Amino acid sequence: MYNFIAIQTLFDDYLSQHFFQQAPSELYEPVNYILQLGGKRLRPALLLMSTQLFDTDIQKALPAAYAVEIFHNFSLVHDDIMDEAPLRRGKPTVHHQYNINTGILSGDVMLIYAYEYLLKTENPSIIKDIVQIFNRFAIEVCEGQQLDMNFEQQSDVTIAQYIKMIELKTAALIGGALELGALIGGASREDAAHLAAFGRNAGIAFQLQDDLLDTFGDPEKVGKKPGGDIVQNKKTYLIIKALEIADPTTRAELLQWMTMPTTHNAEKIQRVTSILKDLNIPTIVEDVKTDFMQKAYAHFALIKGSEVVKKELLELADKLANRTF
Amino acid sequence: MYNFIAIQTLFDDYLSQHFFQQAPSELYEPVNYILQLGGKRLRPALLLMSTQLFDTDIQKALPAAYAVEIFHNFSLVHDDIMDEAPLRRGKPTVHHQYNINTGILSGDVMLIYAYEYLLKTENPSIIKDIVQIFNRFAIEVCEGQQLDMNFEQQSDVTIAQYIKMIELKTAALIGGALELGALIGGASREDAAHLAAFGRNAGIAFQLQDDLLDTFGDPEKVGKKPGGDIVQNKKTYLIIKALEIADPTTRAELLQWMTMPTTHNAEKIQRVTSILKDLNIPTIVEDVKTDFMQKAYAHFALIKGSEVVKKELLELADKLANRTF
Numbered sequence: 180m181y182n183f184i185a186i187q188t189l190f191d192d193y194l195s196q197h198f199f200q201q202a203p204s205e206l207y208e209p210v211n212y213i214l215q216l217g218g219k220r221l222r223p224a225l226l227l228m229s230t231q232l233f234d235t236d237i238q239k240a241l242p243a244a245y246a247v248e249i250f251h252n253f254s255l256v257h258d259d260i261m262d263e264a265p266l267r268r269g270k271p272t273v274h275h276q277y278n279i280n281t282g283i284l285s286g287d288v289m290l291i292y293a294y295e296y297l298l299k300t301e302n303p304s305i306i307k308d309i310v311q312i313f314n315r316f317a318i319e320v321c322e323g324q325q326l327d328m329n330f331e332q333q334s335d336v337t338i339a340q341y342i343k344m345i346e347l348k349t350a351a352l353i354g355g356a357l358e359l360g361a362l363i364g365g366a367s368r369e370d371a372a373h374l375a376a377f378g379r380n381a382g383i384a385f386q387l388q389d390d391l392l393d394t395f396g397d398p399e400k401v402g403k404k405p406g407g408d409i410v411q412n413k414k415t416y417l418i419i420k421a422l423e424i425a426d427p428t429t430r431a432e433l434l435q436w437m438t439m440p441t442t443h444n445a446e447k448i449q450r451v452t453s454i455l456k457d458l459n460i461p462t463i464v465e466d467v468k469t470d471f472m473q474k475a476y477a478h479f480a481l482i483k484g485s486e487v488v489k490k491e492l493l494e495l496a497d498k499l500a501n502r503t504f
Numbered sequence: 505m506y507n508f509i510a511i512q513t514l515f516d517d518y519l520s521q522h523f524f525q526q527a528p529s530e531l532y533e534p535v536n537y538i539l540q541l542g543g544k545r546l547r548p549a550l551l552l553m554s555t556q557l558f559d560t561d562i563q564k565a566l567p568a569a570y571a572v573e574i575f576h577n578f579s580l581v582h583d584d585i586m587d588e589a590p591l592r593r594g595k596p597t598v599h600h601q602y603n604i605n606t607g608i609l610s611g612d613v614m615l616i617y618a619y620e621y622l623l624k625t626e627n628p629s630i631i632k633d634i635v636q637i638f639n640r641f642a643i644e645v646c647e648g649q650q651l652d653m654n655f656e657q658q659s660d661v662t663i664a665q666y667i668k669m670i671e672l673k674t675a676a677l678i679g680g681a682l683e684l685g686a687l688i689g690g691a692s693r694e695d696a697a698h699l700a701a702f703g704r705n706a707g708i709a710f711q712l713q714d715d716l717l718d719t720f721g722d723p724e725k726v727g728k729k730p731g732g733d734i735v736q737n738k739k740t741y742l743i744i745k746a747l748e749i750a751d752p753t754t755r756a757e758l759l760q761w762m763t764m765p766t767t768h769n770a771e772k773i774q775r776v777t778s779i780l781k782d783l784n785i786p787t788i789v790e791d792v793k794t795d796f797m798q799k800a801y802a803h804f805a806l807i808k809g810s811e812v813v814k815k816e817l818l819e820l821a822d823k824l825a826n827r828t829f
Contacts, residue, residue: 201647202647203647203650203654205653205654206647257608257609260608261608261609280585280586283585283608284649284650286612287612287646288643288646288647290615290616291615291639291643291646292639292643294635295636295643298635298636298639303632306632307623307631310623310631311620314617314623317616318616318617321609321612321613322526322528322531322613325530328530328605
């Protein structure tokens with residue numbers, strides 16, 4: 180069996196053999212740039228692990244794993260333009276390193292190449308299914324990004340709307356990667372659907388953990404200072420829940436901080452964090468995370484497939500939901 | 505047989521039944537906006553006509569025709585952002601009507617839906633082939649757009665480089681639409697390849713005609729004032745050829761006009777047009793167009809399929825190369 184580390188190595192080897200050498204270099208160099216910025220290759224690793232549940236030969240799933248990684252990075256390139264983000268993984272974003280037009284066009288060609296790699300999957304009988312699964316989550320990622328942008332202008336975002344947004348923007352792709360991997364491994368429709376649901380619920384927990392760490396994470400472990408979301412007035416689960424349960428005075432104070440000009444950031448982070456703590460938000464989020472992980476486990480329990488791989492995949496999902504790697 | 509008009513009607517009916525009703529409306533309304541801006545639906549019409557060469561039932565090709573039209577409009581939305589174009593078909597471009605982020609994201613989701621419609625083609629045995637053909641020209645369109653942007657910064661663009669650029673940016677999609685239509689109609693590989701080559705050569709002629717009309721067209725027929733390319737210092741076939749064949753003095757004058765600040769536009773248009781005329785550029789371009797149409801006809805002559813549809817398609821190609829519709 181390939182464990183997570185072995186799968187990461189396998190994938191990184193494939194990736195380094197499939198950099199974009201085509202002309203014009205102005206189009207393809209930025210593609211290699213973003214693909215080489217690294218990251219944990221989580222989505223392709225999940226896809227390959229999912230194949231391994233049903234088939235020891237996971238080489239056949241490498242092109243689809245690459246398709247998913249290319250798609251993920253395409254969405255980062257375009258999202259970073261929309262969010263005007265200067266940095267990604269500590270390095271300049273594509274549109275900062277090059278320019279916005281390059282970001283748009285190199286992103287576009289990445290999306291097309293994702294389909295190109297998807298088609299390299301050898302089994303012709305599943306091509307239509309895997310392109311359909313890919314389309315579905317790709318559309319969901321766009322819809323999630325649109326909702327995320329809508330929320331910036333919207334003062335009354337509900338918890339249900341927020342969960343829907345992160346399900347589309349983040350969790351759908353995680354579930355979709357697992358579903359693709361399962362089908363390529365020869366899983367039944369039922370097993371593939373359970374893996375998709377497992378990934379979708381774990382993916383929501385993963386995003387909630389991300390929200391939590393942004394405010395309450397250990398800077399040394401997380402690799403960045405806490406409070407970024409607070410400074411940007413992002414309506415994360417933490418803030419939406421706090422606005423929902425706070426007494427009128429606290430609610431008013433929170434809203435005041437969120438509409439204040441961006442001076443006094445240190446004070447703002449300190450005060451908002453303190454309000455969230457007083458409202459017991461970290462515990463509430465932990466509980467909700469647990470609920471989603473329970474749903475994920477319930478689907479997981481119904482999946483057939485190699486027990487030893489199941490154990491490895493479960494450990495990976497736990498790490499994911501706790502971001503301890 | 506469906507003639508061009510009947511095919512346009514058939515396609516417009518399909519399109520109006522397949523507007524994007526999904527949520528969030530912020531994402532999909534701009535998609536409907538650009539799709540409703542009109543245009544002659546040339547690419548889907550060519551696809552459907554190509555199917556009709558081999559099969560009287562062209563309904564089966566409607567989803568792929570829509571895929572091609574969605575893709576074409578996606579590329580317009582993103583290109584208009586890159587080119588900072590305020591107008592498209594006389595109406596505000598998507599990023600002017602909405603904003604740049606909307607243009608990026610709605611364009612992205614259009615590209616994904618193009619694949620979604622492609623998959624609706626009923627014959628499962630050709631799905632992989634048609635997605636592969638689609639990928640190839642979609643990649644070429646991106647590469648062509650990149651070359652076009654590169655040329656803005658490049659003073660020594662050759663005729664060969666320019667032809668390559670328009671082949672990628674414009675002609676590949678026309679050839680690809682015909683190839684897709686042929687395969688869906690049940691054509692042999694050989695016939696499909698000849699149709700692709702026919703479309704590619706006719707597409708180059710089509711773009712050369714576009715260049716010609718921009719400077720020498722009758723404003724009443726073309727629907728815009730002549731000289732747009734000259735004002736923008738676009739390195740079209742006309743200018744590249746003129747720089748190649750002009751004597752040193754004329755060449756210097758042309759280059760001087762092209763680097764001048766954008767005052768004196770009327771004088772610039774008049775003088776550059778006059779230089780091009782003196783150098784016999786319109787005749788040269790007509791000759792080159794004829795060469796490409798001859799290549800197109802040579803491929804066309806080898807295609808099997810309904811003679812009456814062949815005649816209709818050929819008339820359409822002639823209109824295309826002369827832009828007389």
